[in-house]
Amino acid sequence: MPDMLNADLHCHSTFSDGTLSPEALAQRARERGVQLWALTDHDEVSGLDRASAAAAQQQLAFLSGVEISVSFGETTVHIVGLGFDWQHPGLRAGLARTRGGREQRARDMAAGLEKIGIGGAYEGALRYVGNPDLISRTHFARFLVDTRVCRDPAEVFRHYLVEGKPGFVPHRWARLQDAVQWIVQAGGMAVIAHPARYHLNGGEEHALFSSFKDYGGQGVEVVTGSHFPHEYAIYADMARSFGFYASRGCDFHSPGESGTDFGALPPLPSGVQPVWQALEGRILHPHPHPNASPPPQAAVH
Secondary structure (H helix, E strand, O other): OOOOOOEEOOEOOOOOOOOOOHHHHHHHHHHOOOOEEEOOOEOOOOOHHHHHHHHHHOOOEEEOEEEEEEEEOOEEEEEEEEOOOOOOHHHHHHHHHHHOOHHHHHHHHHHHHHOOOOOOHHHHHHOOOOOHHHOOHHHHHHHHHHOOOOOOHHHHHHHHHOOOOOOOOOOOOEEHHHHHHHHHHOOOEEEEOOHHHHOOOHHHHHHHHHHHHHOOOOEEEEEEOOOOHHHHHHHHHHHHHHOOEEEEEOOEOOOOOOOOOOOOOOOOOOOOOEHHHHOHHHOEOOOOOOOOOOOOOOOOO
16 A cells, blocks of 8 residues: 555544544545545444455445544543454443443433423434434534524534533543554454544643553554544654654544545645555455456545
């Protein structure tokens, strides 16, 4: 796999909180010029069989992926796993435990909204859930937008679903050490997802990166739809400083919601080592099909 590659290694399907199937995501990625793709559903790998098959059909190189929610101090942090064996029993058992608390959390969120006059939120959110074990704040946001309580998901989160608001309920996720070990023991690479989103101060962020490295983590998302352009350089420097591989992904959820689509990200900054260099042996390459059309011409990143 060459150094320069249009890779997108972070997105979500109907198996977690996305609105498109794995097949539709694979098609969308290829149509927008992606050459290497990973599906990274939240705490769930059940969509990877379909995703890998869809990638092969679309003549897309594919990496297995997952995004694991972890508790680091008082902050929820997301760790992406790439290139692992998704049948690994230790990984699957750990993810099942992480998913286990979501239903009660969702019921508690609905109860908080009921107290301020917003009824039926749990049942309403369930209408948007492909996998009830993975009900999340995103599904509540879709319900509140579609019932015109709020104009858009951002307004929902500001007024109802963040700390101090009526629908916010904290959840204790996996430990950072456990999540990294599940990924590594399954043969994959652990990557810190969209680090700028956590709003950690300098000391807290250094502690996160140091602990992550000590536990066996090897990568960080540098270019992502959740970062502002000036943050690409900041996290490229962090990657170089900690000796991490750099990853890239749009964090796509839905055509109507996501600010960044496949194919819209800029290249990784110069001087970083892309994660796909280290993961070359774990990439599933499609077999050329005699009747396959060539992939779209796109900028190679």
